[in-house]
Amino acid sequence: EAGVTQFPSHSVIEKGQTVTLRCDPISGHDNLYWYRRVMGKEIKFLLHFVKESKQDESGMPNNRFLAERTGGTYSTLKVQPAELEDSGVYFCASSQGTAGNEKLFFGSGTQLSVL
Amino acid sequence: AQSVSQHNHHVILSEAASLELGCNYSYGGTVNLFWYVQYPGQHLQLLLKYFSGDPLVKGIKGFEAEFIKSKFSFNLRKPSVQWSDTAEYFCAVNSMNTGFQKLVFGTGTRLLVSP
Numbered sequence: 279e280a281g282v283t284q285f286p287s288h289s290v291i292e293k294g295q296t297v298t299l300r301c302d303p304i305s306g307h308d309n310l311y312w313y314r315r316v317m318g319k320e321i322k323f324l325l326h327f328v329k330e331s332k333q334d335e336s337g338m339p340n341n342r343f344l345a346e347r348t349g350g351t352y353s354t355l356k357v358q359p360a361e362l363e364d365s366g367v368y369f370c371a372s373s374q375g376t377a378g379n380e381k382l383f384f385g386s387g388t389q390l391s392v393l
Numbered sequence: 394a395q396s397v398s399q400h401n402h403h404v405i406l407s408e409a410a411s412l413e414l415g416c417n418y419s420y421g422g423t424v425n426l427f428w429y430v431q432y433p434g435q436h437l438q439l440l441l442k443y444f445s446g447d448p449l450v451k452g453i454k455g456f457e458a459e460f461i462k463s464k465f466s467f468n469l470r471k472p473s474v475q476w477s478d479t480a481e482y483f484c485a486v487n488s489m490n491t492g493f494q495k496l497v498f499g500t501g502t503r504l505l506v507s508p
Contacts, residue, residue, distance in 0.1 A: 281436070309494070320397070321483065321498040334492060369437065378493025379425045379444035384437035 280304065284370050284385035292393050296358040299388045301370030303352070309373045310353050311382065312345060316366040324368075327353060328376070339364075360392045395419050397486050399499035406474050406506050414469040414502050416458075416484030425493065426467040427485040428458055437483070443467065454478070476508045 283302045291297050303310045312324040324343070325335040329350035338345070342361070347353040357364050367389050371382040400415040418424065428440040441452025448460040458469045467484060484499040 311494075313496075313498075318500070320500045321485075321496075323495045323497070326494050334494060337495070371437075376494060378487055379442060381439045381442070382437075382496070384429075386436045 282370055282372050282383050282385035284368075284388050286388060287386065288389045288391075290391045290393065291360055293362055294359045296356065297360055297390060299355045299357075299368050299370075299390070301353045301355070301385060303370070303372030304383055307372035307374050307383070308350070309376060310347060311371040311373075312353070312355055313369040313371065314366050315369065315387075316363075321369065324355075357390075360390075362392050365390055365392045395488075395490060395497060397484055397497050397499040399482075399484050399502050401502045402500065404502055404504045406504070408476055408506055408508055409473050410506075412469070412471040412474045412478070412504070414482055414484075414504070416467045416469065416499060417465050418467070418484075418486045418497075419465065420486065420488045420490055422489055424486050424488040426458070426460055427496065428452065428456070428467075428469050429483045429485060429498075430480045431483070432480045440469070440482070474504075474506050476506050478504060479506045480504060 285300045310327040313321050315321045323337040326333045327347045330347050344356045367387040369387045370385045373380050396419050398417045425444040427442045429437045430440045431437045441450050443450045443460045451457045482502045485496040
């Protein structure tokens with residue numbers, strides 16, 4: 279069974295540019311999450327999709343971040359325009375249920391460096 | 394603010410030594426507790442979880458954790474570590490307060506096991 283895949287694995291961009299991260303969840307997983315880890319700090323929740331609907335986007339830092347999940351399959355996270363403080367590792371995760379105690383399956387992350 | 398604290402940021406052990414990684418959280422009420430691990434070059438994966446029942450939880454690879462409600466703690470233990478346990482370990486919590494679909498992570502503990 280294929281796991282959660284993220285693309286690209288690394289991205290280096292200049293301040294002011296736009297970057298789009300992609301996540302393909304495990305097939306059949308309705309729940310898709312984005313998390314971010316800024317260097318040396320905790321992994322922080324960004325948002326949660328159930329199918330194509332945003333269930334909770336309380337962790338999105340500001341309106342420069344836009345997440346979509348058209349058709350309820352893969353998701354994209356766009357940062358426009360990128361700022362230095364956006365650098366970090368962006369993780370995507372997916373799960374089947376919504377009980378809160380189920381296992382999350384994580385992707386390997388996208389390392390974003392904004393110069 | 395609700396938070397998860399991991400007291401040890403870096404731990405260095407020799408093979409066969411015993412391991413205990415501390416985790417404390419700041420929520421009251423019903424919580425689900427998790428330990429995730431990220432081996433070098435790999436994605437985050439679930440080690441073990443607690444959501445109800447026996448507070449002593451056993452996970453993969455010989456790890457266990459004990460939920461002590463009165464201390465708001467969920468420490469991870471392993472009696473005898475191996476070189477292959479070298480990884481970063483993350484404690485995480487969700488609760489009714491955070492929303493059960495939102496994990497709150499600690500800052501992680503990097504474990505280095507020397508052969």
